[in-house]
Amino acid sequence: KTFKGGKLRGLKYNGLFDKLRIIKETFKNYQHSVIGWRDVSPEEGTGIVHIAPGCGQEDFQLSKKFNLPIIEPTDEESRYKNGFGFLSKKLVAEVNNLIFENLKQKELVYKIEDYRHRYPTCWRCKSELIFRLVDEWYISMNKLKKDLIKIAKEIKWIPDFGLERELDWLKNMEDWLISKKRYWGLALPIFECSCGNFEVIGSKNELEEKTGADWKKFIGHSPHRPWIDKLKIKCSKCGKEVSRIPDVGNPWLDAGVVPFSTIASQAPNLIVPP
Numbered sequence: 001k002t003f004k005g006g007k008l009r010g011l012k013y014n015g016l017f018d019k020l021r022i023i024k025e026t027f028k029n030y031q032h033s034v035i036g037w038r039d040v041s042p043e044e045g046t047g048i049v050h051i052a053p054g055c056g057q058e059d060f061q062l063s064k065k066f067n068l069p070i071i072e073p074t075d076e077e078s079r080y081k082n083g084f085g086f087l088s089k090k091l092v093a094e095v096n097n098l099i100f101e102n103l104k105q106k107e108l109v110y111k112i113e114d115y116r117h118r119y120p121t122c123w124r125c126k127s128e129l130i131f132r133l134v135d136e137w138y139i140s141m142n143k144l145k146k147d148l149i150k151i152a153k154e155i156k157w158i159p160d161f162g163l164e165r166e167l168d169w170l171k172n173m174e175d176w177l178i179s180k181k182r183y184w185g186l187a188l189p190i191f192e193c194s195c196g197n198f199e200v201i202g203s204k205n206e207l208e209e210k211t212g213a214d215w216k217k218f219i220g221h222s223p224h225r226p227w228i229d230k231l232k233i234k235c236s237k238c239g240k241e242v243s244r245i246p247d248v249g250n251p252w253l254d255a256g257v258v259p260f261s262t263i264a265s266q267a268p269n270l271i272v273p274p
Contacts, residue, residue: 005047008034016108022083026071035066044117054133072133076181092130137179137190137247145170178253185248186257187228192245197237207231 011034017023018032039058040049053063053070063070073080080087080095086102087095103109120129149170157163179188189201201207204223208215210233221227228244235242249257 005040006036009036010034016103016106017085020083020085022071022073022081025083026069030069035062037062044115046115056131060133070133074130074132078130078132093128134181136177137188137245138175138177141173141175145173176253178250179245179247180250181246182248183225185224185251186254187224188245188247188249189223189228190245190247191233191235191242193235193238193240193242195235195238195240197235199233199236199242201233207233210234 013032013034015023015032018027035051037049040047051059051062051068052073053060053068054072060070062068073084074092075081078092079089080092082088086098090098100109100112121127122129149167152163152166152170155163157166189207190198191201192198201210207218207223211218211231214231217230218227225248229246232241232243234240
């Protein structure tokens with residue numbers, strides 16, 4: 001039949017891989033349901049889209065709106081985590097044919113075709129990229145936005161149209177991502193406890209005071225990995241021993257604090273907080 005997509009809205013259905021352990025554990029009593037989304041179009045693919053909240057920004061935002069369960073399928077090496085049956089520990093880029101064969105064995109395939117679809121690739125090697133859901137650290141910009149706009153208006157802009165562009169950027173600015181899952185870079189001075197409390201260390205003196213005897217391990221080293229990771233502090237809320245978060249600063253954060261980090265190199269008692 002031919003009909004508008006809205007007619008399918010609310011339709012319940014079973015997923016192709018609902019029997020995998022990790023999906024059973026995550027979904028529990030959740031039932032798949034068709035939802036309407038204006039961003040779907042028939043110009044790419046079939047006009048029907050599978051939502052994977054753990055594999056894309058738009059999908060993740062949609063999951064928040066409709067309270068959809070979220071599964072994080074891959075690890076840092078782009079391999080499927082345990083619990084995905086025949087896919088576990090396999091690289092994402094190597095499983096297409098395995099999935100097709102699995103569906104054929106289940107007699108769940110109507111037709112397999114190639115579709116032209118825009119997809120991100122590495123600008124260096126042209127390999128296809130994947131989106132991965134991870135926890136990151138942000139600075140909330142809502143509290144700072146008004147002050148930044150006020151300051152921008154007090155500045156003399158040359159050329160003067162720069163102000164309009166700056167204000168447009170500031171008004172549409174989202175929270176500032178400051179962390180990065182890397183080894184080299186500005187070691188974020190954030191110590192997070194399992195009780196939910198976290199502390200940001202503001203100076204070298206403060207770090208020495210809170211680490212106590214462990215400070216001897218750090219003497220003679222710069223505040224980078226791996227040396228700073230050997231230091232631990234006591235949680236001010238519950239008293240547990242706390243390690244620094246493994247994240248380093250996002251390159252944009254690193255670039256933004258250059259004036260202060262330059263001062264820090266001349267004033268050894270200062271560690272710049274994010």
